[in-house]
Amino acid sequence: MTSSSGPGINGQQPVAAAGALLWRRRKGRLEVAMIHRPRYDDWSWPKGKLDPGETWAGAAVREVEEETGLVARLGMPLPRAVYPLPRGDLKEVRYWAAEAIGGSGALDHEVDDVRWMTDAQAFGRLTHVRDGLQLQALVDAERRGLLQTWPLLVVRHAEAIARGKWDGPDHDRPLDAEGSARAEVLAPLIAAYGITRVLSSPAERCMATVSAFAKSQHIAVRGKGGLSEEGYAEDPGKAIKHVEKALTRAEATVICTHRPLLPAMLTRLADQALPGSAALSTLTDLVEDGLQKGEALVCQVIRRGAEAKIATVERHRV
Incomplete structure (x- = not known):
């Protein structure tokens, strides 16, 4: 899954929206949260349009909180929905499975009821047939033991001032204006996955890429020499060890580093991908292609x- 959207009618971009299927287990049974909107008298999933400059994932979490009063942590991506609006435009809605990790439960004025239902009850209550696709994918993931996940994000630092235009030590080379703007965009995107641990190369351009997120969540950024270009040159194994430690801790983690380290780190992640999965294919391709500057790779x-x-693997690109 990427952050780009395909062309709509007459080459125009679809109206972009995002949402999530909140799920929980109660007395050993899977339940999902459905919302009722009195304006449309329908039962559906919390969702809404992206604000200007907003990411899909950030919008999904914001809309869930606005419509249910619950703070969501995004899990695996679910099938998107693309359908025509009354005026003829297309609307594209991207969904995720999600768990509630907080919130008051106070309802937005557009929603007058939130109900937790079993999957059978939800299938029977859905107003729009198209909404069954996301529910079926969530149920299938539960049956395969793939629904309960934790996130590991790998981020390549955002655009920095060119080496030729910087007189100081390369370690201190800062982000340029474009990179700083990307760091601000990354903050709510990273937050959408409930990240609680932040690792970074000590280089200024890496630390700055994740600092906006870390400050917003009051989390310290842990600088790790093994994630720097210099540290990798001295001992390439340290970068792989950071990946392995993250897999062992199983804590929601983001790692920010440099291009030269990515092939080794992504190869190690590919070793842990489900055989024959799209996640394995994506990681294998990225070993050669790498990540764009400022890109966030989300592994569930x-x-x-x-x-x-x-x-699952998602790519959130500039």
Whole structure:
């Protein structure tokens, strides 16, 4: 899954929206949260249009909180919905499975009821047939043991001042205006996945890429020499060890680093991908292609340590 959207009618971009299917287990049964909107008298999933400059993932979390009063942590991506609006435009809605990690539960004025239902009850209550696609994918993931995941994000630092235009030590080379703007965009995107641990190369351009997120969540950025270009040149194995430690901890983590380290780190992640999965294919391709500057790669992982398996991979690009 990428952050780009395909062309709509007459070459125009579709109206972009995002949402999530909140799920929980109660007395051993899977339940999902459905919303009722009195304006349309329909039962559906919380969703809404992206604000200007907003990411899909950030919009999904914002809309869930606005419509249900609950703070969501995004999990695996679910099938998107693309359908025509009454005026003839297309609307594209991207969805994620999500768990509630906070919030008051106070309802927005557009929603007058939020109900937790079993999957059978939800299928029977859905107003729009198209909304069944996301529910079926969530149920299938639950049956395969893939729904309960934790996130591991790998971020390549955003655009920095060119080496030829910087007189100081390369370690201190800062982000340029474009890179600083990207760091601000990344903050709510990273937050959407409930990240609680931030690792970074000590280089200024890496630390600055994740600092806006870290400050917004009051989390310290842990500078790790093994994630720097210099540290990698001295001992390439340290970068891989950081990946392995993250898989062992199974804590929601983001790692920010440099291009030269990515092939080794992504190869190690590919080793943990589910055999034959799209996640494995994406990671394998990225070993050669790499990440764009300022790109966030989101791996949803089941289990931990040697038993960890990457179930899904998303690319959030500039």
